[in-house]
Amino acid sequence: MSCTFLYFAYGSNLLAKRIHLNNPTAVMKDIGYIKNFRLDFQRYSKRWRGTSATIVETENSTVWGVVWELDKCNLSTLDCQEGVQDNIYHAMSVNVETSNGTILNCRVYQQCDNPKEYIKPADLSIDRRPSPLYLDMILKGAQENNLPAEYIKFLKTIPHNGYKGEYDISLSLLED
Template identity: 45%
Template sequence: MSLSQFIVLFVVVCQSYSVEILNDKEKFLYFGYGSNLLEKRIHINNPTATFFSPAKLSGYRLDFNIFSEYWNGAAATIVEDSDSHVWGALWTLHIADMSSLDKQEGVDTNFYYPKNVTVVTPSGHVYIARTYIETINPPKVPSNEIPPERQPSDTYMQVIIIGALESSLPTEYINFLRTFSTNGKLGSQSIRQSLGYPFNVS
């Protein structure tokens, strides 16, 4: 999706849902639900990202599927599921940085594709935000029964949980994150060094 198409769709959807619109036309909202919950992680590739609010995406579930060499385990995705919801962090970024965010998410390698979703903040404000979904949807299984080939690494899951705490996501949801099975492996040395591993996960 081109930048101009994104802006047009953003405006159309906002008008349809009577959602809030950012005053700054040079910025867009991004909904991060995986490692980009953590400020230090999103700033590696996107230093202009500014935390906006925690937010809830209804009608989707959190899951893990495609293997990431960077994380040495399966990466997070969201899958449409009417009985579920996903909490995440809303970030504001400069429009000019959309391409760098796309690159981080592997849009050019067909790892993820971008999608605009409707999210709600704890204060009840509704926003349209850009997020990313893996190109292959995994089948639904209980979080503690994910098969080994779809399990996230210990490092990746720790980053998600630390980011969830940092982003002030609900305690119940953070406890849910802790139920996911992991593969017992560490992420790549480069990401561990960038994020200051070992982490303190309380």
């Protein structure tokens, strides 16, 4: 029986500094993508002062991310970070295809209440946009882990909500 599990991150946990705040055992294993899902934003996060990312089942779409290997002792901290106990996200299993074609079964989190209709990220209304800090975490994590240039270009098309106030997160994340 394995003492670890694989987790597919596509949001702020792309960034090593972010995932290690609550999950110190996380080790980056690979990058990869999930098929037939799209990246979207809907639910407002008090912590991030804007919407947080989710994945929504969508034919012919892909979401890139990072596969982290974590010790099972971090399963509860990851669930807690994702708000599973508050029905913000629920955990599910997905097959992640890595750059070399390997398929890895990973835990992933999807919001419990997802948008029904597809709106291009560039066209999201202000109430559906992530905050500048949250979006920056996603972009920095994508760049840090060398996600494909086309995907990073796509992430850069996502507008933020312009929030300029304080955030309810660790100050270490606010430092460069």
